[in-house]
Amino acid sequence: MLTLYPARSIITMNPSAPRADAVLVRDGRIVEVGRQDQMQPWLDYDDHTVDDRFVDKIICPGFIDPHLHPSMAAVLLPMEFITAMRWKLPWGTVEPVTTTAGFDSRMAALHAHKPASEPLFIWGYHQLWHGAMERARINAVSADRPMVVWHRSFHELYMNDAALEMTGISAADIKPGSQIDYPAGHFFENGLGFAISRLNPWILASEKYAAGLERLKQVVHYGGHTTIGDLATGLFDFESEAGALADHLEGDDVPFRTRLVAHGMRLAAGGRSLEEGVAFADALPERNSHRLRFGRHIKLFSDGAFFSQLAQVQAPGYIDGHHGEWLMPPDMLEEYVRAYWHAGYQIHVHVTGDLGCELALDCLEKVQSEKPRFNHGFTLEHFGFSTPEQVRRIKALGAQVSANVYYLHELSDMYANQGIGYERASQMSRLKACFDAGINTTLHSDFTMAPAEPLNSAWVAVNRINHAGDVMGEHERLTAEQALQAITINAAHTLGMADITGSIRAGKYADFSILEEDPLTCSPTELRDIPIHATMFEGRVFAL
Template sequence: MKRILPFLLLLCLVFVHSTISAQIPELTVYTAKKIITMETAMPEATAVAVAQGRIVAVGNLESLQPWLKGKQVNYDKTFEGKILLPGFIDPHVHPSLPAVLTQFDFIAPDDWDLPTGDFPGVQTHEAYQQRLRELADAYFADPQRNTDIPYITWGYHQLWHGDMYRPILDEMYPDKPIILWHRSFHEVILNSTAIELVGITEKQVKGHHEIDWEKGLFSELGARMVLASDQMRFLFAPNRYGRGMAHFVEMLHMAGITSAMDMGTGIFGNADDEILLIHQAMDREDVSTRLVLTPIVTYFLGEKNNPDQALSKIKGWTADNSSHVIFDRHFKLMLDGAIYSGLSQFLFPGYIDGHEGEWLAPVETTYQWAQYFWNEGYQLHFHTNGDKSTAELIQQIERMMAQKPRANHRTTLEHFAYSTESQIRKLKDLGACISANPYYQYMLSDIYAANWLGEDRARNMVPLGVAKQYGLNIGLHSDCPMAPLSPLTLVWAAVNRTTINGNQNNPIQRLSVEDALRGITLDAAYLMRMEQEIGSIVAGKKADFVILEEDPTTIEPDKIRDIKIWGTVFEGRLFPLK
């Protein structure tokens, strides 16, 4: 019997090996000028073999030969002369934001290139007023327009565009409804006609600390009151929202993104309809991106749900997972206000002008929700901008660890506008991760230095260099439209650290090109707990690639964001840009 057992084991191994080999009768081999794998053991290659949507082998044509013998092989030279990388990943997007906002004109400080058109940036009060008049007058002159829909434009910011509040808008348009959607997304400004159209009264909002009636300024939950009103339901009409979601899907493809993570399912208040429309837009053969959805606490607070009810809803949504749209045990918490609005929370000495930031919910309420989903084994993501908010996050992780220790919890600080070195070290000790928006320092460091934080803190916004020195896992995200939906732009911002005005921020906080590329590939996959499936080019992972016309590791760093994208490969299928 002892002699028979080894023989039987050998037969089993031979059978298993032959069965696996028989499952791959046909392969496609892609060759390229250079394949940047993001794998330490083999950082570069020139050929990759793919079968059944996954990577079979990586190397060169000679090293791939053992896999190719006796099989039908399709040699695809489409990418000769081009650069292959793992498909780009954006670990913090909001599908509904582009789906809604691309319905309207952009008038922002920075330039925007969208499927709906090009919108050059304007950076002065006069230029903003002139552009607003041009676009709004054209809208109101259209005889086909729906008179129940106000003119809406996104991108206003007071530090560039000056006073454009209700009295100014009433003077410009005394009898036509105008809504300015703030660059932060977290605020809207309405003129009197728009307020009347929406149906909000002064008595209704009296005492609401996030509404300035005289200015027509509705912030955070005040903005939610406007956007959730019956008069604004047109934003989510299936035909309009469907076109907007198509724009979002197109933007993902244009950017070379094959995986993304939503960070706020239910952000507009109707999660069931939003999820249904996302499925309709993405569960298609011609879509080349998978999307992981993350429920957000503000939705459940708005619905007056308790955590048990929230978990039940999430389980129901998860039951409808598809290959393109996935719930995967992530949960989003909100700490301080938006960095673009100047409502982030900062420790002493705070803001130069003395104003204070805001908590988006009572911090103890946030902790109660965090603790519940921590104990359920979820990965937590905390919207966190200022260093006072980072301090609160550290305390909450410590409290959760004390009552139920967890290894590999990967609690993620989302945004990372400003944290101190001691906080960064503590985050590393606690096992936290960073999902950062490096575009913040490009857009905001100059105006924060002059108006709100001073030179020392403002030039160290988004301190990626120190975070990398302490060994934190860093992903880079767009939070579109807080930054363009463009991973190469994020790499460019993290590597160069220049501002919109051409000034230099602290170079110590730069990332190397390799580390920045990891932030949109393998390290971003780690934030999604999908690093075993995506993020690098290695045998066994999904065959997701982005194809570039130039090499980001050899091109001048200030040219990285200008690299042209040929298209993507998603699970082995080619998706060239049109």
């Protein structure tokens, strides 16, 4: 049985035939895309129906976020958001709160509306917008209901009296220098680990975690995705995570597939050698189900968190002279890259600063000379700071780029003033240069580091407008066409799935994002506001 979907326009992302007005689908796959009057031979041969529900819509390839973290999102999504930036979530849009008074009144509103028996977890606080936080300030909202205010960076939190009581944390537990300010209820950096260990019964309880994964499922659908990449499976604990993902992200009600990329450091731990880690990774595809797929992909790490200014940067460094950090010792990264390179893997390396990027490229150059490989897909993940010279090296070495372009929107202003200065801050996410060099380049959210909204990422990449409203690095702006490539076909290439999804052509899965407006002809500043009407995953419509 064939189903014919006429549309206002179809953006195929196949450059040989970029536009069409209808797509013909059978058994979840595209049979033909093009002009309706040219499809008659198929219709003469087989039964068909015409489904005209998208006749006034724009059909795009299903969006792909090639790098997010379902397990981290599952912890965060059950919380309430009070954020300085807008977050569109399936259960409601979180409007920006950018003042101290605004934060307090939103806390009070949440307290008034949520069932009194539940502790209240709030995520998104940031001192630059929301003023200094402390226990007394939360107590002023309520000292009786346990309330925890989590920093946007996730690296610190504040508790009120009731939360301290709930977790059994008393002043006697706190040693000097433990990065806990007990009177302020403030737990930061290393003190945060202590707080989390006491909060685990509430945030990692299996029913909470399951509810979080269900919310993640909604978020992914709501963003218009039909494919995502879990870019560090095993972040917390490999087997329990793999089990939870199988429980929640597989099944007929799940409107997307997930490329699982295992956390390479975790695989070689707990007594396993690096070689045994590679062997473990080799066996992972045996666990694949229809939607959840491991492949010959591995995730490794270079330098530290971008949000925490722990990216390793080349001279002249940070304004205040501090250094970033390495997530793996550089020699260890090289050893791991070598092992997985020789085993034929596509290696994804977390890089945030230009020194971190340089290290990853040095590792790649070494292994390229040991065993030249073509089409190896070595991917620089996040790609915060870079240099134009590195872009040329990326091209020469055959690597690709997966960028968290949202850094530019949320952080370029702050990093210009309090990080590394205007020149380099305005040139973070150097993406036009990558397109010009012919590097396969994609955009991701690293959710919850950025909203899991591909059209929002595309909006940042096209406009490069930061939260203050300034254009940062105008020469690095992408065209709408390039941005759409980045969130569809280029992302499919990065995940090693371009043969089955990422564009609309005969033979691929019928994975579509169905939009109300045309992203290639609308005003660039309206990209992020285009309503998503529905998605189709393997021929099945999932309404929004």
